[in-house]
Amino acid sequence: MLSVVENIGIAPSVMCADLCNLETDIRRLETAGIDLLHFDLMDAHFVPNMPIGLALLAQLRPKTACAFDIHLMVEDNDFFVAAVADIGVQQIAVHVESARHLDRTLSLIQARGVKAGAALNPATPLSALDYVVDRLDFVLVMTVNPGFAGQTLVPATLKKIADCRAFLAKRGRDIPIEVDGNVSFENIPKMVAAGADILVGGTSSVFHTDGTRAENIRRLRDAVGDGLAQRKHLGT
Numbered sequence: 001m002l003s004v005v006e007n008i009g010i011a012p013s014v015m016c017a018d019l020c021n022l023e024t025d026i027r028r029l030e031t032a033g034i035d036l037l038h039f040d041l042m043d044a045h046f047v048p049n050m051p052i053g054l055a056l057l058a059q060l061r062p063k064t065a066c067a068f069d070i071h072l073m074v075e076d077n078d079f080f081v082a083a084v085a086d087i088g089v090q091q092i093a094v095h096v097e098s099a100r101h102l103d104r105t106l107s108l109i110q111a112r113g114v115k116a117g118a119a120l121n122p123a124t125p126l127s128a129l130d131y132v133v134d135r136l137d138f139v140l141v142m143t144v145n146p147g148f149a150g151q152t153l154v155p156a157t158l159k160k161i162a163d164c165r166a167f168l169a170k171r172g173r174d175i176p177i178e179v180d181g182n183v184s185f186e187n188i189p190k191m192v193a194a195g196a197d198i199l200v201g202g203t204s205s206v207f208h209t210d211g212t213r214a215e216n217i218r219r220l221r222d223a224v225g226d227g228l229a230q231r232k233h234l235g236t
């Protein structure tokens, strides 16, 4: 799956796409070369927004072979896990802040043959993963407060990415770290150098208004290359 530059995955955030011409936009992204499609499912309770829903996911499913990366920002995680698993998705991240029974929900995801991830708001410490780290297939580190596109990176989250990499290494877990929020051409090198493996591309990169989808993904790849060079230099 991770094939762009030395296993760094590109996951465009569908809520930032042209929702009135979504199939066309997805074809452009596929042609440009992406690894996953990131879907933000919000219930207007956990976060005060609801950009896309289950019907859109179900309609898109048969139209693309791209892996579906689901980011749940909802109160009732178990309901949405079952609903999206029925549609057919490859990975699901649930917020530790909304999961009343996190371990059970992660098991529920994996029982459906879907990769399970835990999403952390910027203020949530990595210790929230202490007792589920062995169950995780990936970690979603939010670099903005969830709910909206077009926000600015929370500065402390750059160090949090590096801390997450160290946290996982200390526990013998070499699993992907996905980063989500203001993944911009400027921030990508720092995010990759810190240890990010999957980049959720939104309004400040993949869907940036200054370029076409193909131009933006090329620019994103260049930024990834800079980050990998920094990673090598840092020896991380």
Ligand code: DX5
Residues within 6 Å of the ligand: 013, 015, 016, 038, 040, 071, 144, 145, 146, 147, 148, 149, 150, 151, 180, 181, 182, 183, 200, 201, 202, 203, 204, 205
């Ligand atoms: C926000 C979502 C992100 C968002 C990213 O809650 O999880 O995926 O769409 O948008 P940008 O990249 O513009 O911050």
Ligand code: ZN
Residues within 6 Å of the ligand: 013, 038, 039, 040, 071, 180, 200
């Ligand atoms: Zn997201």
